[in-house]
Amino acid sequence: MVSRHAFEAVDRTFRDILKNTEHCSGDRVFGGKLFVLGGDFRQILPVVPRGRREQTVEASLPKSTIWKHCQVLHLTRNMRVTSQDISNHTRHELRDFAEWIKLVGEGKIMESSFSEGYEPNWIRIPEKFVIKNGERDLHQLIDATYPDFINKYQDMSYLKE
Structure with missing residues (x-):
């Protein structure tokens, strides 16, 4: 930035x-x-x-x-998706999200504007990727980012992942 x-x-x-x-x-x-x-x-x-x-x-x-x-190096493997410690359902969700992020980066997601006459510079985030606001929104974000953190916060290998 x-x-x-x-x-x-x-x-x-x-x-x-x-x-x-x-x-x-x-x-x-x-x-x-x-x-x-x-x-x-x-x-x-x-x-x-x-x-x-x-x-x-x-x-x-x-x-x-x-x-x-500059020499640009590209990361080619999504480590979260290849983890053996996640369920097939979670792996599928992570792959969907990774593919959507890639499409955003490539400019392949349709943009819109909120006001007429302005350039389109907003994208709609699919509902399945949104963590809802509510009384537990911060905890939901932490849980989504660090699954089972409460039990693994002292495990150095978990934190390094």
Whole structure:
């Protein structure tokens, strides 16, 4: 969610700091230091106050001059779906949700707008993926995110998953 300008400022700072050091160079991105970034550029865009879609996309890291020096690695296995500790029903639900998220990221879910004349920038979340508001809404969210947390909160392997 950080603007490309922040990364470019960090790049310039590292180049300045490291330009006269033995193993680094002011001519290399981030002064030759390795930076590891995580995220999904299709889903987590930078925040541009009152910005339109074009301004938000223009502020994203892939629009930076640094981007051509980046190596993008893709995660290919959904670890939750492959877990042996879940029921077939839960596995099916997780696969459905993962497929829907993928379609959202690829722009294949129909958008709508709430006001006439505005660009469509809203999507409808299918009812089966919505955790309902109610007196237990926070507990339902925790239960959906961390099944059986109350019994496994001290199990390090569970927490690492």
